[in-house]
Amino acid sequence: MPGDLRQPAFVLVRPQMGENIGAAARAMWNFGLDRMRLVSPRDGWPNPASAAMASGAGRLLDEAQLHEDVASAVGDCDLVFATTARQRGLTKPVYSPEEAMKAAADRLAEGGRVAVMFGPERAGLENGDVAQANAIISVPVNPEFPSLNLAQCVLLCGYEWRRASGRIEARRDELAGAQWASTIEVEKLAEHYEQRLDEAGFFFPEHKAASMQLTLRNLWSRMPLTSEDVRTLHGILRQMVRWKERG
Known part of the structure; x- marks a missing residue:
């Protein structure tokens, strides 16, 4: 039937x-x-x-x-x-x-x-x-x-x-077992990059440093990052710093 x-x-x-x-x-x-x-x-x-x-x-x-x-x-x-x-x-x-x-x-x-x-x-x-x-x-x-x-x-x-009939999802994210990064994870990532970029002299001239940091914070907050993405970005920066120090 x-x-x-x-x-x-x-x-x-x-x-x-x-x-x-x-x-x-x-x-x-x-x-x-x-x-x-x-x-x-x-x-x-x-x-x-x-x-x-x-x-x-x-x-x-x-x-x-x-x-x-x-x-x-x-x-x-x-x-x-x-x-x-x-x-x-x-x-x-x-x-x-x-x-x-x-x-x-x-x-x-x-x-x-x-x-x-x-x-x-x-x-x-x-x-x-x-x-x-x-x-x-x-x-x-x-x-x-x-x-x-x-x-x-x-x-x-x-x-x-x-x-x-309401049986179609307009949008969904396939996370393949991952989880979205928490706000604190993204915050720690931003701090890590700010610290290393400051040490590298990126925030120059000094009177523009606050604006540049704000732009970077806004960039991180716009990115749909998973926890795995955050760990990867931390790892990339650490490896770049190690490579620079070895050089």
């Missing part, structure tokens, strides 16, 4: 090739989406060609709902998006994938049901399909080459869904 009910259903309308259905399933499962609905696949269903392209996401194919038309595929939903790159001459709100998936997340949080429709590979959704949607998703692609294949469009919307 499909997993978390609080996710949109992705509806593939009249997909043409089994391979593309499999690739779309893989793209969906990459982002934790497992509610696939198929409307009148050209080559029938099930389609053995889809399994190889699904590459580990075969469960989505096994559990995909098959529908004869768009109306039955989205009939249980109260917010339906249609993906298209072409002007349709229809009066509907047009969302970017990012804003559409935010709206989807909000509606699902309120207990609603959401569907996102994707058209056939060659020409996309027909106007009659789009007319059954509440809103349009338009990907900001190069206007001179707006064509996306089915799996690419599914992947884009899946990624934005993942972002909208």
Whole structure:
């Protein structure tokens, strides 16, 4: 059975090739989406060609709902998006994938049901399909080459869904077992360098020494140092001093 009910259903309308259905399933499962609905696949269903392209996401194919038309595929939903790159001459709100998936997340949080429709590979959704949607998703692609294949469009919307549902870290640091240096460690490093640089006559002329030391302190505080980095920098300076003394 499909997993978390609080996710949109992705509806593939009249997909043409089994391979593309499999690739779309893989793209969906990459982002934790497992509610696939198929409307009148050209080559029938099930389609053995889809399994190889699904590459580990075969469960989505096994559990995909098959529908004869768009109306039955989205009939249980109260917010339906249609993906298209072409002007349709229809009066509907047009969302970017990012804003559409935010709206989807909000509606699902309120207990609603959401569907996102994707058209056939060659020409996309027909106007009659789009007319059954509440809103349009338009990907900001190069206007001179707006064509996306089915799996690419599914992947884009899946990624934005993942972002909208709060499951993507905007940034993280891979420390590989290290720890960030503490303030006192950085302070001791700054003192070590100030001492040795003072002995070397770096802070010259004297009336600029305080400003130069402040600049160095600011430099150390801006650097994202680990404890290992601090030990390495201490070691570098000690070795340079030893080399100078031997010379």
